[in-house]
Amino acid sequence: MKLSGKQKRFLRAEAHDMSPLFQIGKNGLTEAMVGEFEESIQNKELMKVQLLQNTDWTTAEAAEFIEEHSDIQVVQKIGKVLVLFKPSDEEKYREYSSRLPKKNTD
Template identity: 80%
Template sequence: MKLTGKQKRFLRASANEMSPLFQIGKNGLTVEMVKEFEESLENKELMKVQLLQNTEWTTAEAKEFIEEHSDITVVQTIGKVLVLFMPADEEKYQYYSSKLPKSN
């Protein structure tokens, strides 16, 4: 999903108070882990993932890997934290996607 700057700002602001739900450690990032992110986002839409100090992955590499292997959009990277967004398929879980500012 291609997001506008305004939509990304809204999602970043919404994620501001969140704590990371997943951590990427020394075992790195795998396709299976990205699938877990997708499953979690099915009913959350927005979450944070933290890269631990013992990982060899950079935030840029993690962002590229996640976006390459899924429909997840990385909305923001702050230090070692990534903010992930994926609109939910079921209407009852579409909390953030229903409030996104409309794109022109």
């Protein structure tokens, strides 16, 4: 699912007051950690991940790694924080995807 600019703006606004659920530190980012993101995001749809100062990863590198190794989309990179989104497979957890603005079909 490719998000439109309007949909990304909606998700960024929804994530504004959230606190990061995960931190990427000196051990960096691994496929196992991305697997944990996928498990956690399954019933949340939207979450933040923070890169600590002692990591060698940049936000751009982390975003690219996450998108390459999962179906998670990076909605925003701001400072050392990433906002991640993935629609839930289960309808009861579709809090954000059910309220996403519709894409223009022009």
